[in-house]
Amino acid sequence: MKLRTIFSSAILSAGLVMGAGAALAHGKGMMTMPGNGQTVGTDTKVMHLMFKEPMQITTVTMKSPDGKTYKISGPAANKAVKTWEGKLPKLAPGNYKIDWRGMSPDGHPMNGDFAFKVAN
Amino acid sequence: MGGVLAALDPVQIASILVKAGMYVSALLAAGSVINLQLLSELDTVASRRLRRLAAYAALAGIAFSTLNIPLRAAFFFGGFEGFLDPAMLEVALSSPLGRSVGVAVTGLVAITVVLISRRWARFIALFGVILVAFSFALRGHATSDPRLALSTLFTVHILAASFWVGGFFPLYDMAGRGNIAAVHTVERFGQAALVMVGLLVGAGAIILVILAGDPIAVLTQPWGQFLSLKLAVVALLLSLAALNKLRLTPALAKTGNGAPLRRSIRWEMAAFVVILFVTAIFTSTVAPGHIG
Numbered sequence: 001m002k003l004r005t006i007f008s009s010a011i012l013s014a015g016l017v018m019g020a021g022a023a024l025a026h027g028k029g030m031m032t033m034p035g036n037g038q039t040v041g042t043d044t045k046v047m048h049l050m051f052k053e054p055m056q057i058t059t060v061t062m063k064s065p066d067g068k069t070y071k072i073s074g075p076a077a078n079k080a081v082k083t084w085e086g087k088l089p090k091l092a093p094g095n096y097k098i099d100w101r102g103m104s105p106d107g108h109p110m111n112g113d114f115a116f117k118v119a120n
Numbered sequence: 121m122g123g124v125l126a127a128l129d130p131v132q133i134a135s136i137l138v139k140a141g142m143y144v145s146a147l148l149a150a151g152s153v154i155n156l157q158l159l160s161e162l163d164t165v166a167s168r169r170l171r172r173l174a175a176y177a178a179l180a181g182i183a184f185s186t187l188n189i190p191l192r193a194a195f196f197f198g199g200f201e202g203f204l205d206p207a208m209l210e211v212a213l214s215s216p217l218g219r220s221v222g223v224a225v226t227g228l229v230a231i232t233v234v235l236i237s238r239r240w241a242r243f244i245a246l247f248g249v250i251l252v253a254f255s256f257a258l259r260g261h262a263t264s265d266p267r268l269a270l271s272t273l274f275t276v277h278i279l280a281a282s283f284w285v286g287g288f289f290p291l292y293d294m295a296g297r298g299n300i301a302a303v304h305t306v307e308r309f310g311q312a313a314l315v316m317v318g319l320l321v322g323a324g325a326i327i328l329v330i331l332a333g334d335p336i337a338v339l340t341q342p343w344g345q346f347l348s349l350k351l352a353v354v355a356l357l358l359s360l361a362a363l364n365k366l367r368l369t370p371a372l373a374k375t376g377n378g379a380p381l382r383r384s385i386r387w388e389m390a391a392f393v394v395i396l397f398v399t400a401i402f403t404s405t406v407a408p409g410h411i412g
Contacts, residue, residue, distance in 0.1 A: 058196035058211055077211050101196055106263050107216030109195050
């Protein structure tokens with residue numbers, strides 16, 4: 001009976017612990033400008049990624065309506081920032097998608113994406 | 121679960137495979153050294169084989185651990201083109217992962233010294249085991265607050281898991297002999313396993329409570345399917361462990377026939393590999409926007 005109790009507990013906790021931790025301490029908690037689904041004008045020149053804690057943003061790319069992918073330049077990858085500002089190329093009307101990658105303060109690799117629309 | 125796997129890019133798939141390889145090899149290397157110390161009735165041949173296994177596993181562990189860095193650089197870059205990108209490598213090396221890999225590789229190098237059949241070499245290898253276990257406390261949520269408690273708990277958790285993984289080969293090897301030394305070896309492992317399973321479970325449960333707060337709520341998360349799969353395999357593994365201790369070990373002592381025990385150990389090994397592989401997937405595909 002004692003052995004069975006030990007093993008039952010092990011089944012529950014070992015399985016839970018070995019994989020569960022990573023997702024628990026991170027909320028999404030970020031904002032973007034333009035926002036996801038937002039429509040902006042063709043005169044938009046910058047984009048922002050805003051975080052609750054300083055993040056190291058390593059790569060930001062933008063897919064334009066003509067299918068081309070642009071690398072968006074901003075603060076250096078080894079610099080942790082709460083607000084990352086990137087310079088956008090000249091925008092034509094259409095749908096755009098931004099993909100970003102980086103690292104959180106505790107070292108977790110992070111990624112995300114959002115889309116926005118450009119109209120005259 | 122299928123959706124998460126389908127969304128993986130090639131860099132993430134490679135990272136998961138390397139992580140799984142690192143888990144298996146590092147735990148096997150560390151666990152082999154622990155069992156070399158613990159199982160005092162191993163004969164000369166079994167002892168030499170176990171030392172070799174520890175060293176080869178350590179070498180594989182060094183390769184897998186090191187590969188983590190350029191793969192992380194590739195993730196930061198957004199593709200394999202970033203595998204050797206200096207800026208991305210710098211970010212990866214200066215991250216907790218970089219520090220963890222540094223400590224793990226140092227520990228694994230120390231473990232290879234176990235090939236030398238000397239008492240001092242055994243102590244260096246044991247120091248290597250501690251470094252390998254501690255390296256897991258330098259990354260991921262082991263670095264969250266309360267850091268000291270979590271680091272200690274993760275180290276204990278990994279040491280206990282290593283003990284288990286490292287026990288398969290010497291038990292399998294000795295069970296084939298069917299002699300009294302084999303019986304004593306299996307019994308000794310079984311006694312130590314009760315303590316180690318307690319440590320594994322105890323440390324694991326406390327980590328879970330610290331990180332999750334409510335373990336039941338964990339099951340309501342989208343990644344609960346991975347967890348369920350893992351729980352099923354863990355249940356199978358523990359059932360086999362119970363079968364070994366309660367039925368097959370006494371049968372070995374009574375009849376000298378180690379074949380049923382060896383068959384059960386083969387299934388245990390397979391179950392452990394599946395668990396570590398699922399863990400590698402699980403810890404790499406958690407919440408949206410979070411690849412770990």
